[in-house]
Structure formats: structure tokens, C-alpha cells
Amino acid sequence: MVSLQLRDVSAGYSGNAVISGVSTPPLHGGQVVALLGANAAGKSTLFRRIFGLLHGGGDVQVEGAKSAKPIAYMPQDNGARPVLSVYESILLARMQGRRLKVFDEDHAKVEEMLRLLGITHLRGRNLGDLSGGQRQMVSAAQALAQDPQILLLDEPTSALDLSHQIDLLSLLRRLADEQGLLIIVALHDLGHALRFSHAAIVLHQGGLIACGPTGEVITPKLLEEVFDVEARIECCSRGRPQLIVDSRLQNSPISSRLSESVRSSVDG
Numbered sequence: 001m002v003s004l005q006l007r008d009v010s011a012g013y014s015g016n017a018v019i020s021g022v023s024t025p026p027l028h029g030g031q032v033v034a035l036l037g038a039n040a041a042g043k044s045t046l047f048r049r050i051f052g053l054l055h056g057g058g059d060v061q062v063e064g065a066k067s068a069k070p071i072a073y074m075p076q077d078n079g080a081r082p083v084l085s086v087y088e089s090i091l092l093a094r095m096q097g098r099r100l101k102v103f104d105e106d107h108a109k110v111e112e113m114l115r116l117l118g119i120t121h122l123r124g125r126n127l128g129d130l131s132g133g134q135r136q137m138v139s140a141a142q143a144l145a146q147d148p149q150i151l152l153l154d155e156p157t158s159a160l161d162l163s164h165q166i167d168l169l170s171l172l173r174r175l176a177d178e179q180g181l182l183i184i185v186a187l188h189d190l191g192h193a194l195r196f197s198h199a200a201i202v203l204h205q206g207g208l209i210a211c212g213p214t215g216e217v218i219t220p221k222l223l224e225e226v227f228d229v230e231a232r233i234e235c236c237s238r239g240r241p242q243l244i245v246d247s248r249l250q251n252s253p254i255s256s257r258l259s260e261s262v263r264s265s266v267d268g
């Protein structure tokens with residue numbers, strides 16, 4: 001089974017470190033791992049470092065790889081070429097790094113991904129003509145079409161409506177459970193993390209501050225420290241953990257600016 005381990009990993013831009021000293025135990029295939037953290041915590045930077053788009057210190061160690069390219073990466077914005085059709089874009093993603101000879105199995109894989117993601121009806125459409133949510137489903141298909149053992153997904157549900165969020169996260173969970181993929185997914189919805197991920201890792205102030213089973217990682221203390229909210233995790237009537245946010249702990253810059261502007265408009 002594939003595994004990924006980070007040892008003292010660092011990365012940044014123009015000599016400025018964004019993340020440093022990031023170490024994890026081996027993360028094994030067969031699980032969905034939620035990558036959590038506030039805006040600008042370094043989640044995308046860590047993905048780029050793991051995928052090799054950024055260099056930096058430390059080691060990214062992959063064991064049990066069956067191919068030279070075991071990792072696929074779905075960035076937040078994949079800069080899709082708008083003139084390609086959905087079908088062509090998935091096929092091209094699958095062919096990355098290979099000679100441009102397309103086999104029947106490549107076409108079959110594209111068809112399978114279109115079906116799996118429920119986007120068969122979009123196959124002939126140009127990427128540039130799609131909605132944000134449709135493009136996001138196509139991006140997920142592009143990553144999955146590469147037959148990765150490790151899948152890095154950067155906020156793959158940010159443009160999706162609720163039912164598509166559930167569909168995609170359920171699919172990821174199934175692929176991990178049934179096919180042994182290691183899926184690391186950056187999420188801002190902690191409720192989804194609680195429901196769909198086996199484990200979670202949390203970035204804060206440039207370092208990794210928690211790593212373990214999701215239910216043990218997402219605690220009121222962590223929510224206070226990392227997200228500045230007072231919150232509880234309670235079981236619903238079906239026994240599922242639910243996140244309940246009671247209050248924002250410090251005045252957010254946005255709400256204090258809003259109240260200033262309301263005050264100044266009232267004061268005239």
C-alpha cells in the first residue's frame with residue numbers, strides 16, 4: 001500500500017518561508033486526510049511542495065508507488081485552456097508525461113471518469129463555456145483520470161452546490177475505502193471534514209500543529225486557536241458529529257470595519 005511521509009518540510013516564495021518544519025507520521029493509502037487551516041496558512045504551498053512544483057527543505061517520502069508518477073494534483077485554479085472540450089481536457093490530463101499515443105484504455109478511462117463524476121452530458125462542451133462548479137467537477141475528473149495512488153485536492157468543493165459537494169466527497173471516501181487511494185483534501189468546511197475524512201492535519205502560523213483522527217483533531221480548543229471561534233462538536237440524533245459555532249472570539253477586521261462604516265453613515 002502507498003504511503004506518504006513528510007519530514008521537516010519547508011517551502012516558500014522568493015526566499016521567504018511560508019511553511020517550515022512540517023513533519024507527519026506515514027499517511028497510508030485507504031484514507032481521506034483533510035488538510036485544514038485558516039486562509040493563507042500555507043495549504044496550497046504544502047501541496048505544491050509535495051507535488052514538486054516548489055522546492056524547499058526536508059523530505060517528501062513516498063513508499064509503495066506502483067508507477068513513476070503516483071501523485072496527481074488538483075490545484076484551486078487549474079488555469080484550464082478554455083478552447084479544449086471537456087473530453088479532450090480529461091484525455092490530455094491522463095496523457096501527461098507520456099508519449100502522445102492514445103490507447104483504447106485511455107478513451108475508456110475518460111468515459112469512466114465522465115460517468116463517475118456525473119458529467120457525461122458536458123463531454124463536448126468547451127471548458128471556457130462551463131460554470132465554475134462544472135469546471136471544478138471536470139478538474140476532479142482530470143486528476144482522477146491519471147490513476148493516482150495519492151491524490152492532492154485543493155478545495156475541490158469550493159464552487160459546488162451542496163448536493164455536488166456531498167457527491168464528490170462521498171466518491172473520494174469510496175475511492176479511498178475501496179481502492180486504497182491516499183487522498184489529501186484541503187477543506188474549509190469543517191463539518192465536511194468531520195463527516196468524510198478519516199484523519200486531519202492542521203497548518204497554523206507556518207507549521208503543522210495537529211495530525212490524527214479527525215474527531216480527535218477538531219476540538220473546541222483547536223477551533224479557538226486556529227479559527228478564532230467558540231464552537232462545540234455534538235452528536236446529532238443519527239450519531240454523527242456536528243460542528244456548532246457559538247461565537248466569533250475576537251472582533252474580525254471585517255465586522256469592525258462594517259460597524260465603523262455603519263456608525264459613520266448614521267452619524268452623517
Ligand SMILES: Nc1ncnc2c1ncn2[C@@H]1O[C@H](COP(=O)(O)OP(=O)(O)OP(=O)(O)O)[C@@H](O)[C@H]1O
Pocket residue numbers: 013018037038039040041042043044045046
Ligand atoms: N506565488 C506566490 N508568490 C508569493 N507568495 C505567495 C504565492 N502563493 C502564495 N503566496 C503566499 O503564501 C502564503 C500562503 O498561501 P497559500 O495559498 O499556500 O495559503 P492557503 O492556506 O492555501 O490559503 P487559502 O485557504 O486562502 O486558499 C500567503 O501569505 C500567500 O500570500
